[in-house]
Amino acid sequence: MSTPGTDPAAPTGTGLLELVAVMDRLRSPGGCPWDARQTHASLLRHLVEESYEVVDAVENGTPEELRDELGDLLLQVVFHARVAAEDPAEGFDVDDVAAAIVAKLVRRHPHVFDGEATAEDLQARWDAIKATEKPRAWVLDGIPLQLPALARADKVLGRLQRAGLAEEAVAPQDLDEAAVGEQLLDLVRTAHAAGVDPEAALRTATRRLERTARERSERAGPEQ
Template identity: 65%
Template sequence: MGRLSLLVTSPRVAPGLMSRSAWYAVESASARLCRDLTEPVVDAVVESGLSVDAVGEELSPPELARLLVDRSRESDVVWLGSSDADPGLTDAIASEVSRLETPPEVEMVVGSWDVPGSRLLDAVAVMDRLRSPGGCPWDAKQTHESLAKYLTEEAAETVEAIESGDREHLAEELGDVLLQVLFHARVAEDAGDDADRFDIDDVAGGLVAKLVRRHPHVFADGDASSPEEVEEAWARIKAEEKAERSAR
């Protein structure tokens, strides 16, 4: 009796960066099957030198489940999951297996998973879609100046949410503030003048550098053992940075 392994990966992680157990399952299987050979994870497997066969493109979930279970009754089969998560397939496989007296072993193999902050990539992608040709005409015409009032409004509403104690509302308002950050960064990315151009990675990179620079007691050999000492060091470093900018 064989085994059916259902490979699940995160679309936010490079497709070849899979766990050791996932690669072992893929490499040791007698057959590697997928719905679409153009899927990124399939491409990564093929690039590694392994063969993958496309099946079930026109099959319904129950039909595909029957095919996969039948193939795995005699040998180990890996199903390389689609980016849409193959709606209905796992339920159909469970139903198909339940009707057999001696079903194959079925396992879910997690090849990769979202890391903290990975949904920020989705937010960047959505903003890119809105500002790109064929996106939203309102979003496409906005400028730093036209958006300025919304940044002020969203910041004020965030403060109100904090004061209200409603944490669900706070999460929503923080999302609105994040939208303004993404929006302004994308507007800057689209700037015609190179001197005015930056993108969301520049914003994030600048923030990381600032946080590291102003926390020498964490990232270097600085000494600050109390919140008051941290505030004092922050103000001093900030003043030094301002003086350096003025001297340029």
């Protein structure tokens, strides 16, 4: 087997096929005992760790480090797909995973693949298309509870604001990423001094916001 990336004449995607072949060898009889006994559940912590390592490489690493971390993350996707392919109850493999995301990307970008040059409101169209794919009884359905508190709060606020269930904040013109970071750090510092877990505090505040928004929506009736 050749080393991925050494043949510039190879078609794009050849390395992905080699990765699938390596995973097949590792999971097959005579392969790696550790890889062979992994399950979706046992792999989860590795998926989370690799995701954060990609973030760290983007923010602090070199291009080579980012390449390597993306490879580690890609391995997790191929690993999960292989586990699923071996289980008749799941019935999908890595090609099904790729085909599903290709179909979703095409479906969600009609302004690109249907020949439309522009769209008046891409966010509104995106939300409308997603709503047909994944009907939700409530605007916040589908936001993972396992998200870190800050990421989840941002997601909840974004959904509620687009649905008209939360007011849009007006940021000062001089507020940039560095200033926001310092403000967040100050809050964490204050929480630490007060003996308060900032992660838990934000989760509690976000749940309170969700309850308030749901009550507001129910009072407004179906038209909301």
